Amino acid sequence: MQISMTAQKSFGAFTLSAEFTASGDRVGIFGVSGSGKSTLVSMLAGLVEPDSGEIILDGECLFSSTSKINLRPEQRRIGMVFQQHCLFPHLSVSNNLLYGFNRCPPQFRNIDFNMLVDVLQLKGLLDRGVTRLSGGEKQRVALGRAILANPRLLLMDEPLSALDDGLRFQIIPYLKSVSERFGIPYLFISHSLVEMRLMTDTALVFEKGRLVEQTTGEQLARNRIGKSQVGYINLLKLGRPSPASSLYSYPWGNSRLLLSAVSDNEEVLAELSSKDIILFKNHPVAISARNLLKCTVRSIFDSRGTNGIELDCSGNTLISEVADDAINELEIAKGNTVYAAVKASAFRLPGFRPSGKFIS
Ligand SMILES: Nc1ncnc2c1ncn2[C@@H]1O[C@H](COP(=O)(O)OP(=O)(O)OP(=O)(O)O)[C@@H](O)[C@H]1O
Incomplete structure (x- = not known):
């Protein structure tokens, strides 16, 4: 997919000046x-007419103020999924899905209904009224309805922000796999750095109506550590835990981590803030933190007032942050060894309580 925009729109004192070219199947808009x-x-x-400019999608002009072109929404074949799923409350899951299919011009009706239902795991819900679904199930139906219209581009405007953490992490794999499986590129809008990293390859960053940066989701998060109250959120893929005294021991690549929280899943994504990793120059004698990891410094990068430190922990990556003084005192330099201490309670398992009960 390639989008070229040079469009302006003003609402009173606010002016959006969208001037960019972006290509790829997983593009993010962050701001x-x-x-x-x-x-x-x-x-x-x-849905909104620019005051002036041009919008080109895959070589086709959707809007041009000079050539007086303005394709109607249905002519553009662009699907949308919003934060509010906007399902028809009087229709069943099946009929909500078929509404998308029926809206698709006959020559483009080539998305297989049953395959989509399989991918979104909606089979057991088809006859149910949509008012009797959980937030995550509703969002899956909304996604299915949009996909069945076989759009050439799917716009997702903060589709996860109404969901709690547990549901958000359940939906992300569906969003990605549906787009890949049916070959539909998407534009993903969010103000979450974690979502940008998980969902997009290219991120366009807007501030006050202007594009200020075009980068990757990963780079975006690293560039903003010093500006973010929560720091950089490390996402650690952990395997199934086993009990270890009062804690739980999780496989993490070639090593193991002790966490106070437990999950029942085969694999889980744990969050760990760069602010919760304490670095030591030498192996400490005794500390209360239950995880002490011997690491090699891979790189040091400036991130808006703080120093991001990329660490290699037995092949796994961790991002920590330290002040200027600490860099000198610990003699942090590329290739040096440091020890990273992390409390067992510093890890967050989205959707799981510390006691181990899943929040449904
Ligand atoms: N129809 C409208 N009439 C007047 N002002 C509008 C209209 N739509 C948007 N705006 C204004 O334009 C600016 C940008 O709004 P927009 O909804 O595009 O921002 P956003 O980045 O999507 O915000 P959010 O993340 O809160 O949804 C805001 O100041 C908003 O108040």
């Missing part, structure tokens, strides 16, 4: 509230 993300996608979908 704080009010930066113009929704206006941008509404212009793409044909």
Whole structure:
């Protein structure tokens, strides 16, 4: 997919100037509230008319103020999934899905209904009314309805922000696999750095209606450590835990970690903030933190007022952050050894309570 936009739109004192070219199948739009993300996608979908400019999608002109072109939303074949899933409350899951299929022009109806139901794991829910679904199930139905219309581009405007942490991490694999499986590229809008990293390859960053950066989700998160209250969120893929005294021991690549939280899953994504990793120059004699990892410094990078430290922990990667003084005192330099201490309680397992009960 390739999008070229040179479109402007003003609402009173606010002006969105969307000037960019982006290609790839997983493009992100990142920005704080009010930066113009929704206006941008509404212009793409044909729901808001730009004051001036041009919008080209895969070589086709969707809008041009000079050539007086403005394709209607249904002519653009762009699907949308919003934070609010906007399902038809009086229809069953099956009929909500078929609404998407029926909206698709006959010559483009080549998404297999049963395959989609399988991928989204909706089989057991087809006859149920949508008012009797959980938030995550509703979002899967909304996604299925949008996909069945076989759009050439799917716009997802903060589709996860109404969901709690547990559901959010359950939905992300569906969003990705549906797009891959059916070959539908997407534009993913969010103000979450974690979602940008998990969902996109390229991220366009908007501030006050202007594009200020075009980067990767990973780079975006690393560049903002010093600006973020929660720091950089390390995402650690952990295997099935086994009890270890009052804690739980999880496989993490070639090593193991002790956590106070437990999950029942085969694999789980744990969050660990860069702020919760304490570095030592030498092996400490005795500490209360239950994880002490011998690491090699891979790189040091400046991140808006703090120093990001990329660590190699037996082949796994961790990002920590330290102040300037600490760099000198610990003699942190590329290739040096440091010891990283992490408390067992510092890890977050989204959707799981410390007691180990899954939040449904
Ligand atoms: N129809 C409208 N009429 C007047 N002002 C509008 C309209 N739509 C958006 N705006 C204004 O344009 C600016 C950008 O809004 P927009 O919804 O695009 O931002 P956003 O980045 O998507 O924000 P959020 O993350 O909160 O959804 C805001 O100041 C908003 O108040």
